[in-house]
Amino acid sequence: MAGVTTTQQKSLIHTAACLIIGDEVLGGKTVDTNSAYLAKFCFSLGINLRRIEVIADDEAEIIEAAQRMSKNYDFVVTSGGIGPTHDDITYQSIAKAFGLPLKLHEEAYERMRRLSKPHKSQPNFSWDTPSAALTAKKRMVELPLDDSRPYEDQVVFVDDNLWVPVSVVNGNIHILPGVPRIFESMLDGLKPRLLPRLTDPEGKGVYRILISTPMAESAIAEYLTQLASKAEPKGVKVGSYPRWGMENNTVTLVGRDVEYMDSLVAEVEKAVQGHRVAVEGEDDKPSSDTEAGKLKSG
Numbered sequence: 001m002a003g004v005t006t007t008q009q010k011s012l013i014h015t016a017a018c019l020i021i022g023d024e025v026l027g028g029k030t031v032d033t034n035s036a037y038l039a040k041f042c043f044s045l046g047i048n049l050r051r052i053e054v055i056a057d058d059e060a061e062i063i064e065a066a067q068r069m070s071k072n073y074d075f076v077v078t079s080g081g082i083g084p085t086h087d088d089i090t091y092q093s094i095a096k097a098f099g100l101p102l103k104l105h106e107e108a109y110e111r112m113r114r115l116s117k118p119h120k121s122q123p124n125f126s127w128d129t130p131s132a133a134l135t136a137k138k139r140m141v142e143l144p145l146d147d148s149r150p151y152e153d154q155v156v157f158v159d160d161n162l163w164v165p166v167s168v169v170n171g172n173i174h175i176l177p178g179v180p181r182i183f184e185s186m187l188d189g190l191k192p193r194l195l196p197r198l199t200d201p202e203g204k205g206v207y208r209i210l211i212s213t214p215m216a217e218s219a220i221a222e223y224l225t226q227l228a229s230k231a232e233p234k235g236v237k238v239g240s241y242p243r244w245g246m247e248n249n250t251v252t253l254v255g256r257d258v259e260y261m262d263s264l265v266a267e268v269e270k271a272v273q274g275h276r277v278a279v280e281g282e283d284d285k286p287s288s289d290t291e292a293g294k295l296k297s298g
Contacts, residue, residue, distance in 0.1 A: 011074065011197070012074070012197055012198070012199055013047055013074040013075045013194060013197045013198055013199075014047070014048060014074050014199065015047070015048050015049075015050050015072075015073045015074050015075070016038070016042050016047045016048065016049045016050065016073055016074065016075040016076070016077070017049070017050060017051040017052070017053075017069045017072070017073040017075075017076050017077075018034075018035045018038050018039075018049065018051070018052045018053070018076075018077050018078075018079070019053050019055065019062075019065050019066070019069060019076065019077070019078040019079070020032050020034065020035055020052070020053065020054040020055070020078075020079050020080060020178075021054075021055055021056075021057060021062060021078060021079065021080040021081040021090055021178070022054075022056075022057060022079075022080040022081060022178060023056050023057050023087065025054050025080070026054060026055075026056055030178075032054065032079075033180050034079040034080075034176075034178065034180055034183045034184075035052045035054075035079070037180070037183065037184050037187065038052075038077055038187065039052070041187055041188075041191075042075075043205060043206055043208075044205045045191070045194065045195075045198055045200075045205050046198060046199065046200050046205040046206050046256070047074075047075060047194075047198070050073060051069070051072075051073070053065060053069075057081055057087045057088075057089055059089055059092070059093045059096070062081075062089065062090060062093035062094065062097070063093055063094075063096055063097040066078070066093070066094045066097040066098075066169075066173060067097050067098075069173070070097075070098075070169075070170045070171075070172055070173050073172070074172060075172060075174070075194070076172050076173045076174065077174045077176060077187070078090060078094070078173065078174070078175050078176060079176050079177070079178045079183055080177070080178030081093075081178070082140060082167075082175060082177055082178075083140065083177075084136035084137055084139050084140055085136070088139070088140075090175060091139075091142065091143060091144060091167065091175065094144055094169050094173060094175065095144035095169075097169075098144065098146075098169055098170050100144040100145060100146055100169070101144075101145065102142045102143065102144060102145075103142065103143065103145045104138060104141060104142050105141050105142075105143045105145070105151070105155055105165070107155070107157075108141040108143070108155060108157075108163065108164075108165050109138065109141045111157070111163035111165075112137065112140070112141055112163040113127050114163070115161070115162070115163040116137075116163055118133075140164075141163075141165075143155060143165070143167045144167060144169050146169075153168065153171075154167065154168050154169070155167060155168070156168060156190070156193065158185075158186050158188075158189025158190055159185055159186065159189050162182065162185070162186070164177055164182060164186065166186055166189075166190060174190065200256075206254055206255065206256060207254070207255060207256060207257075207258050207261055208252060208253070208254045209252065209253040209254075209261055209262075209264075209265060209276065210250055210251075210252055210276065210277050210278070210279070210280055211250070211251040211252070211253075211265070211268050211269060211272060211274045211275065211276050211277070212248040212249075212250060212274050212275060212276075212277045212280075212282075212283050213248060213249055213250070213251055213272035213273060213274030214247055214248050214249075214273060214274065215249070215272055215273055215274070216249070217240050217242055217249060220240070220251070220271070220272050221240075223271045223272070224238055224240055224251065227264075227268065227271075231253065231255075231260075231264065234255070234257055234260055235255045235256060235257060236253055236254065236255035236257060236260065236261055236264075237252075237253070237254045237255060238251070238252070238253060239251070239252040239253075239254065240252075241280075243280075243281070243284075245286060246281070246284050246285065246286060247284075247285045247286070248274070248283060248284070248285070250280050251268060251272055251274065253268070
């Protein structure tokens with residue numbers, strides 16, 4: 001289980017999954033925004049994000065989820081649990097999941113020494129003197145490493161201003177911090193490495209058409225069912241989304257066949273008595289037909 005073939009590591013990316021790790025998210029102390037950012041990132045590249053899970057800082061749960069997601073999806077991103085404290089157990093848990101040792105990564109450690117500054121509460125901290133604080137810091141650069149393949153494929157630095165690396169385990173699990181600003185920066189930094197492995201190497205992503213309609217979902221349900229049966233065999237998904245408290249709902253067409261999708265717009269606009277919009281909600285008006293609409297308009 002400790003190894004991964006070059007073919008697996010370099011295979012095309014079709015699907016993705018996101019694993020949010022942290023008791024603070026489940027307990028309501030922190031709001032997860034990283035999964036939403038990843039969803040937009042994947043959509044922009046044409047990667048099909050198939051699953052988002054939030055789990056506790058629990059070794060058994062992390063091991064189970066990491067093994068399952070690595071097996072089932074091409075590109076897996078984890079968020080959280082890689083800090084210096086006792087409950088930051090993502091590295092050690094994912095290492096156990098794939099039978100790997102944790103090893104101090106020297107380059108990451110040197111970057112940490114060069115780029116990070118001790119907290120003001122640690123005025124006497126020294127990188128050269130053994131201490132509990134130094135041990136805690138080193139935990140953040142003790143990474144799951146497989147000696148059977150190059151370390152540069154397993155430890156990726158995506159920003160010259162960050163010492164934190166992306167730890168890549170089993171060829172497809174990418175371990176990122178939970179801090180949104182850093183998570184977003186590092187995910188964006190991965191893009192050049194992902195582009196050659198996309199079905200669309202130019203990274204144009206998926207095409208989405210939004211059509212705003214004043215009709216109730218129940219009134220257009222039959223038509224959308226017929227449209228889906230016609231469009232989905234061509235790789236185009238049809239969606240319908242109510243907008244509570246607003247006059248208009250949204251119908252979406254999502255796919256890659258731009259020419260075909262554009263050819264459907266006039267038909268859909270007529271059938272749902274709506275019009276195409278660039279951004280959902282750009283024609284928003286509170287509805288007078290619902291209590292929410294009355295509250296908003298009042």
